[in-house]
Amino acid sequence: MSPTGPPPPATDPSAGTPPGPPAGPGRHTFRSVAPVLALCWLAVFFDGMDVNIYGAVMPHMLDDPGLGLTPGGAGTIGSWTTFGMLIGALGTGTLTDWLGRRPVLVTSVLLFSAGSAVCALSGAPGPFGAGRFLAGLGLGGLMPLCLSLVMEFAPPRQAALATGLLMTSYHAGGMFATGLGLTLAPALGWRWVFWAGVLPAVVAAPLLLRLLPESPGVLLAKGRPAEADAVADRYGMARPVPADAPAQGAKGRLAAILALFRPGARWATPLLWLASFCGLLLVYGVSTWLPQMMRAAGYGLTSSVSFLLIINAGGIVGMLIAGRTADRYGPVRVSALWFLLTAAGALLLGAHLPLGLTYVVVAVTGVWLFSAQVMVYAAAHRVYPAAERATGIGWVTGIGRTGAVAGPWLGGTLAATGNDQLGFTAFASAGLLGSLAIGLVPLARRIGGQTAAPASPSSAPLGAE
Template sequence: MTAPQGAAPERTFRSVAPVIALCWLVVFFDGMDVNIYGAVMPHLIDDKGFGFTASTAGTIGSWTTFGMLIGALGCGTLTDWVGRKPMVTGSVALFSLGSAVCALAPTAAVFGGGRFIAGLGLGGLMPISLAIVAEFAPRRRAALATGLMMTSYHAGGMAATGLGLWLGPDHGWRVVFWAGVIPAVVAIPLVLKWLPESPGVLLAKGRASEAEAVAARYLLPSPTLAEAPEAGAKGRFAAVASLFGPGQRFATPLLWLASFAGLLLVYGVSTWLPELMRASGYSLSSSVTFLMVINAGGIVGMLVAGRAADKFGAVRISAIWFLLTACGTFLLRAELPLGVAYVIVFMTGIWLFSAQVMVYASAPSVYTPAQRATGLGWITGVGRTGAVVGPWLGGAVVSGGNASLGFTTFAVAAVLGAVAISLVPLVRRSRRTPADEGVSTASPGTESTGPVVLGHKEGKILPKH
């Protein structure tokens, strides 16, 4: 079907495939690096000469996610200033360096330092990739594009589990961490050559002709001053402050709380599922395989949730998925036959990971294009406090020898996430002001097509959605 005469060509997945493919690749390596730690955890603990215990492992897991917190907050705020491409390149280089430090680490303390360095890169990469996909995705398909990209995280998790099962028993955990250096060799050259810069960022840097060229190549709307982030340090502070403007001041902390609960689940389960299943009586090989099964469920869940969110709204799907996650994790408290346990873990993976991703997909319904990267950076950054708590909490539970309590704790976190994300549209409706009437509350798959109007503050041009 061709566009009507005189109409702009419709942006499709094919027209932006190189951008989404590059984001898919770097997030694949992100997922691989995050899940490598959980995949080799049993071998680390069994390496008596290295001095790892369940408690030490949980603490170092929290160092990783603390690095992610700093990376997400820093990159989410700086990416509009420095640019998307340099921040993606730097993030990949950091977590590759961290993996090399872990592979060479003589002590647990140095190993923890390597995981912290890796966390800085891992935390920064995710909000940037989400912002890129949200900007370049086809109209009314933003949630599906986000889910499609995030399948790579779970494909990376499955690859990490496969490396742990294949290399860990015979070659040791250090060899597995050397695989984490591959992204620096493979991804960085491709990003430098093929990843486009955001037209809005280019316009903010005064590179208007380049911004127009990128927009034309990928069939994006021509960037406007309203969509260009304000430059300089003052602009970065203003961008963060704008997240608490009319219609957003209550939605922002609720998105943060939902992200906290979601990332507590994602990183708590990814780090400790093998040990929790082992404590429930399953064998070592079966316990590690559960990590691959839950990530396989995650891949299916991203595709299902993305399509459902484009039709019914990301907020609604996120809330339902959180509640289903609570049911799945609570069921794992019971001592189940191995086959039944695999099915429940797979189904829980469908809901658990995409519940968190749909929190991200909800952000465009709350924030304007100029706020998107900063908003996503702070949603993922503040949410990383949940990622810090998750591995630590799992370590405390495993140290106490009570796997049932661990699964119950994760179920409660899922209910908390469902409540928080469900309240977002309510506070948006109840706190709207006349100045906020132009802010979109459409589902994240929609795109602004309205004219640009003059705002009331300081004579700035503001987008009407």
């Protein structure tokens, strides 16, 4: 560790932002970490745009005879995307402690941008599906990385709020994708929407490479304590200690995975996985199939695509509400309630209501739907200590991606058999199961023996979950 006095400025470019006056210990505020939140916000914005592009243009793709895409094939391709995301999340959650947050994050951005280019060039479902799988690899890696970085740099007692603010970008990106689907696709064709998906490689990747700081815990683990202390001081954080540093090497990666089942987490971990499965089934099932389900329910094409825009607008509001509420009452309580409200909203969407009322129900459902899943990540932040957090969140995200695989597949299967309306009942069931799973996490920690160190010295007690 560095001596008592202020550390020298970091000069190694891998340490992150250029040298500047340190924020200093005790000044750990949202203002001091705003640059990190802003950069991760931009990355997740493009993540949300890419994920929602497919659902936004699917009606146009199904109407394109030259592509030859069927509803069943569309659901399968949606599952290829999320299967790639599963692999990306599991691999990234482990590799990032070894290689560093920033290089892996930039690689993720380049991967899903390349996948979008492949989709834009494809003339058949097979190559298009390969492009979506490639995009999925990058998308799956990006989310747990940004979550881990924001949670690490945010003031501990405001981690849920920081997570909620970060995830507003996902829905802003989803709204942007929907706007592209409503404007570019009818005028120029669906391929131009996917060409827009190459923008992250041009816009976000250079900014992340130049400005995003590396994790102080990772720098310490790599034997660079002076740089770790410099980054921590610059952003007003507590200087990292060896307990915060992820273990290095292959044995360290295996130990980090096995630690997810230590006393205090051995039962909470599978419950977090199940809650994440349900949440991501809802998120990706609805994002992919809401326009088509609403179209099958009797709404026009323009209205059906507009519902995707409205539900993402509700998602932005929901993130702000959920983040503040979870910091006060605990992410577990908020997530469980939000899952229940999502189930109620899904059942209401199954009824053919007047158009104006339907818009209201879609918007309100969006308030609960997306933030229910995000609060699962905030709960994981409190379950796993700092050295295991990136791996823990990576696996919660990665295992949850099986739900993201199941959601589009389920919607496609129901659409192919003419049972689109059953999708609303299926999504409501997922909401009920997710509420039960996340609600049991505090009990599981007590049964398993809560012997692990708290997530951070100043974080809220686990009883506040």
